Amino acid sequence: MLNGIGAAASRHSVFARACVAVVGVGASLVTHQALASYEVMAVTNGGTIDGSVTLTGAAPGQAAIKVSKNQDYCGQTIPDPAYTVDSSGGLANVIVYLKDITKGKAAPAEPLALVNTKCMFSPRVQGAMVSQQVKISSDDTVLHNTHPQNAETNATIFNVALPFKGFSVTKPLPTMPMMIKVKCDAHEWMHAWIMELDHPYYATTSADGHFTIKDVPPGTYTLAVWHEVAGEKSAPVVVAAGQTVKPKITLAAK
Amino acid sequence: MFYRVGQLIPVFAGLLFAAGSATAAGTGSVKTGKLVYERYCLSCHGAEGNGQGEAAEYMAVKPRDYRQGTYKWRTTPSGSLPLDSDLEHTLLNGLHGTYMPTWRALDQRSRRDVISYIKTFSPRFATEKPQDPIVIPPDPGYSDASVARGTAVYKKYNCSQCHGPGGQGDGPSAHELKDDWGNAIVPYDLTKGHVKCGDQSTDIYRVFMTGLAGTPMPTFADSMSSADAWDLVHFIQSLSPGYAKNMMAAAADRKTGATQ
Numbered sequence: 001m002l003n004g005i006g007a008a009a010s011r012h013s014v015f016a017r018a019c020v021a022v023v024g025v026g027a028s029l030v031t032h033q034a035l036a037s038y039e040v041m042a043v044t045n046g047g048t049i050d051g052s053v054t055l056t057g058a059a060p061g062q063a064a065i066k067v068s069k070n071q072d073y074c075g076q077t078i079p080d081p082a083y084t085v086d087s088s089g090g091l092a093n094v095i096v097y098l099k100d101i102t103k104g105k106a107a108p109a110e111p112l113a114l115v116n117t118k119c120m121f122s123p124r125v126q127g128a129m130v131s132q133q134v135k136i137s138s139d140d141t142v143l144h145n146t147h148p149q150n151a152e153t154n155a156t157i158f159n160v161a162l163p164f165k166g167f168s169v170t171k172p173l174p175t176m177p178m179m180i181k182v183k184c185d186a187h188e189w190m191h192a193w194i195m196e197l198d199h200p201y202y203a204t205t206s207a208d209g210h211f212t213i214k215d216v217p218p219g220t221y222t223l224a225v226w227h228e229v230a231g232e233k234s235a236p237v238v239v240a241a242g243q244t245v246k247p248k249i250t251l252a253a254k
Numbered sequence: 255m256f257y258r259v260g261q262l263i264p265v266f267a268g269l270l271f272a273a274g275s276a277t278a279a280g281t282g283s284v285k286t287g288k289l290v291y292e293r294y295c296l297s298c299h300g301a302e303g304n305g306q307g308e309a310a311e312y313m314a315v316k317p318r319d320y321r322q323g324t325y326k327w328r329t330t331p332s333g334s335l336p337l338d339s340d341l342e343h344t345l346l347n348g349l350h351g352t353y354m355p356t357w358r359a360l361d362q363r364s365r366r367d368v369i370s371y372i373k374t375f376s377p378r379f380a381t382e383k384p385q386d387p388i389v390i391p392p393d394p395g396y397s398d399a400s401v402a403r404g405t406a407v408y409k410k411y412n413c414s415q416c417h418g419p420g421g422q423g424d425g426p427s428a429h430e431l432k433d434d435w436g437n438a439i440v441p442y443d444l445t446k447g448h449v450k451c452g453d454q455s456t457d458i459y460r461v462f463m464t465g466l467a468g469t470p471m472p473t474f475a476d477s478m479s480s481a482d483a484w485d486l487v488h489f490i491q492s493l494s495p496g497y498a499k500n501m502m503a504a505a506a507d508r509k510t511g512a513t514q
Contacts, residue, residue: 147472156468159467
């Protein structure tokens with residue numbers, strides 16, 4: 001049922017759609033150009049996708065991250081969170097999203113949160129709408145900088161200093177859908193990912209690999225998953241009015 | 255002399271038109287700019303504007319890759335495209351400590367033409383507008399008291415994380431830094447006597463507030479007050495050999511009226 005699809009191919013389709021949107025609107029666009037391809041409407045008879053992502057095969061042994069600076073604050077080692085798997089194989093930190101959905105519920109009103117805490121980013125991965133605000137904060141006494149880059153081109157989106165504990169700042173994400181890799185230059189092991197989409201139908205798996213996407217207009221869609229190491233996969237999903245569909249998705253350990 | 259209103263309208267219209275095209279003419283000719291680029295810029299920045307011209311491999315500080323629209327010297331906030339006038343500033347002044355020289359020898363028209371051409375390497379210039387430039391309040395002036403406060407500001411904002419306790423670019427995070435192109439990059443040694451993006455106090459202030467796009471240097475615009483920033487500027491100036499002595503001597507001269 002689930003067909004593996006190359007990581008590059010599926011990422012390009014998001015990007016290609018964004019390019020088409022830009023060309024279509026023309027040179028006068030300033031913001032929200034990518035939203036032109038998504039139309040907000042009231043969803044009264046939506047269905048729910050309530051599924052799970054499981055890792056098949058043993059998660060590769062992960063050496064702890066060796067802390068190379070600020071050990072007095074950050075500690076000597078930090079567990080590598082790349083594969084966070086529970087006792088029954090549920091895989092956390094997987095982004096699950098619909099492809100090619102052009103109409104539906106409104107964008108989330110709240111900004112995203114990205115916290116610098118104990119010399120790591122939290123959350124590790126999350127989805128976002130294009131142009132959504134992200135509130136970046138620090139719980140740490142050491143200096144961090146939050147430096148999101150376009151994951152394909154490495155181009156800097158912005159780079160903001162978080163010089164002391166308790167500081168926070170809210171910034172807008174780009175107006176085009178893209179995969180964003182966030183780094184802290186001051187602590188080279190710190191990474192986070194934000195998948196920016198032009199619609200709000202996405203979720204991130206919890207500690208037991210569970211995810212829920214609500215208020216989906218009835219129809220057939222492509223459900224895609226992304227994990228930072230295990231890669232990408234997609235399969236068709238049929239959503240019926242007022243019903244819950246429970247896809248069980250597996251990703252192979254790499 | 256008397257003019258009738260009707261005669262004046264074409265004159266006004268002509269003036270308005272001239273003013274309008276002058277504003278738009280921040281934009282030079284892409285066609286002529288390509289010729290200027292091919293003559294003066296291509297050997298370092300490359301035919302595709304990717305910073306990989308023939309000479310680039312011999313350079314420790316790599317020529318700018320224009321394709322991302324990412325520029326270090328800007329008056330605009332972190333994440334914004336630069337203004338045309340920012341790019342012209344770099345052409346006029348070069349970048350100290352790099353292979354980028356001053357291009358004052360080019361006439362203004364050629365500078366503007368080549369800027370228009372360079373902008374075609376990044377699609378961002380066609381779809382985004384630069385944000386408004388940051389505001390730099392006047393320098394309250396170098397003084398021992400300001401330098402003393404600036405020493406505390408340097409600590410408060412953890413500048414030493416990269417630049418080191420003495421400003422020599424040897425902080426705990428100094429050694430693993432990379433730029434957007436994956437090249438190793440080191441924090442600036444602030445005791446060298448010159449600063450890469452200009453030696454004026456406003457140049458130093460600007461770097462804190464805009465960050466240096468494409469490098470690990472972030473913006474402090476959201477966390478640092480302008481009073482703290484000016485004290486930090488003066489502290490950094492005090493690290494330059496001879497700077498404090500010269501400033502104090504100049505101040506003493508002004509007091510006694512010795513300088514004219």
